[in-house]
Amino acid sequence: MNAITDKLAAPGLLRFITAGSVDDGKSTLIGRLLYDSKGIFADQLAAVSRSKHKRTVGDTIDLSLLTDGLEAEREQGITIDVAYRYFATPRRKFIIADTPGHEQYTRNMVTGASTADAVVILVDVSKVKLREDGGVDLLVQTKRHSTIAHLLRIEHVIVAVNKMDLVGYDQAVYERIVKAYREFADTLGLASVTTIPLSALAGDNVVEGSENMPWYEGPTLIELLETLPVYNDAHAAPLRFPVQLVARHNGHEANDFRGYMGRIEAGRVSVGDKLLVQPSGQTATVKEIVTFDGNLQTASAGQSVTLLLEEYVDVSRGDMLVAADQPATLLKQVVADVCWMADEPLDLRRKYWIKHGTRQCAAKVTKVDTLLDVNTQERRPAEGLKLNDIARIGLTVQQPLAADAYDDIRATGAFILIDEVTHQTVAAGMIRIDG
Structure with a gap:
């Protein structure tokens, strides 16, 4: 049994997100959670059953449509926007954020992850490369989303190895993927990682257990989510x-x-x-x-x-x-990790607005220190930022900010940058304070 589930069940609300690459089954997984836990209404189910954009064979219900609400999402078979869904079991209430898998929508994943207590990272067994030497090459988006989860200090990381039905529920394949992910997680410094084999489409190990994987003795996904301890450090x-x-x-x-x-x-x-x-x-x-x-x-x-x-x-x-005896740090020079969320690249010549807590003032990016490589976790020098880049930058702000390191207090260690002309949010940042 997993160590997490040995703890007493934590009551109350759990906010979690699903993340992964394109077509890893995130929307289908959430649809399966809602469907099997009786978290949808009859009229919702009827509407999904009548949908003209069916992506399943025969009379099978396309569960992904329970979260893919935009017409463009249904037509293309992808998730574009962050979809929030609420459901409850007798043991707990949940708010789920279904986030996009495309790299160009990484900014949406950051938005959904910013308030999450846990993240379910899906790994599609049919997409990972099983090397002849026994190793496994994980997808870039798996590494990117894991990196963001680490930067945002999400407390619990659940790795759901999905579509096990496509490999005949092979335990050896599952264990190879888990080994590769744990090696990558060690380079990140992820502390709490739990793994589970499942099939969102068939319902294996989502709400009900799986007769197809008798070798797995851990909890189902819903059992795991019901028992995750959530401590509010604030x-x-x-x-x-x-x-x-x-x-x-x-x-x-x-x-x-x-x-x-x-x-x-x-x-x-x-x-x-x-x-x-x-x-x-x-x-x-x-x-x-x-x-x-x-x-x-x-x-x-x-x-x-x-x-x-x-x-x-x-x-x-x-x-x-x-x-009075535990003040915040007053900063006019800010060092932060940011995810660049704008289509237009960073322009060091222009001013932006920084929104920190309830304070908004002018700010200027003074330098881009290093760019983070999500594959190797190495930082390399960079001169600019483009969409979805993750980098450490320096900022000068017009008025001092009463701030804390993001690792210490998330609310006072986070900020956004706003374009002063278009009023679009261009970056989300996490303040780093040495010492």
């Missing part, structure tokens, strides 16, 4: 409260109400706590914690609240309220 982190709005009364009240509204991204805050306003450096004490349902004594990560302070201090949207 609760144990220092307080990070980006101010979204300053709330005032209508001006006719005798008392002067001034509250600072936002979502607690990390840590917890209690009445009486000493806070630091960043970047200004002012200090203040929490007077009240106000919510729609009444005042609280303590609030924690994930809650949206209004904080009232004892002192009159200058706080505005974009500022960060943090624990």
Whole structure:
């Protein structure tokens, strides 16, 4: 039995994504999960059954159509956009993001992965190259998506070796692929990797077990997903409260109400706590914690609240309220790993907007340090960035950012870059802070 499933089942919500190369069976896998777990309505099933863009033989239902909702996706038989689906079992609730396999849609995969607790990376046994020396050549997209999962610090990586029916459910083929993936995962530094052989089309080891693979004694995919432990590290982190709005009364009240509204991204805050306003450096004490349902004594990560302070201090949207004894790092020079998401290449001569938390200010890319090779995991010098490139860059920002290393606090270590002319998101980044 896999070590993960030996732990107690974790309740609550699990967000996970599917990733892999083109036609690896991601949409079919999700369709199978929804269908076998009774996660679809009768009218949805009827609509799929009537679809004119059938990709199956005979009366077999094309389960991929449960997620491929765009007309272009159905016509071409590919996934283009990120499709989110919700379903639940008696043990847990799930939000799935079905992400595209094409390299040109890597930016969509990054979007879907940014909030995921787990990733299911599909490997199509019919596409990998089985070498005569016993080794296996994994597809570039498998390596690319694994690299992104590592950069985004997704906690759990599940490798689903799909279409086992096409190789006669051969255990030796499965074990060769698993060995090759684990060797690649070691070069990445992926800590939690679980593997499972399955056939999404036939339903083997997805929700029900498989009589075709008696040699596999582990859990089915749904059993694995139901028992993955999800720990929210944000609760144990220092307080990070980006101010979204300053709330005032209508001006006719005798008392002067001034509250600072936002979502607690990390840590917890209690009445009486000493806070630091960043970047200004002012200090203040929490007077009240106000919510729609009444005042609280303590609030924690994930809650949206209004904080009232004892002192009159200058706080505005974009500022960060943090624990006075555990401040964020103020940065005007930022080092970050980014995935370039725009069709137009990076232009070092122009300015971009950086959106970090609730703060948006002008930024300029000062240099492209190194470009990451997803095949070898080596970094090489580069002068520019084009669509889907992953690189380490240097940025200069107009106003200091109260930030943390992405590895420490995801919410305050992440940002996006926006083209100031087109207003398109051109890059998603993860801040790196040495030491």
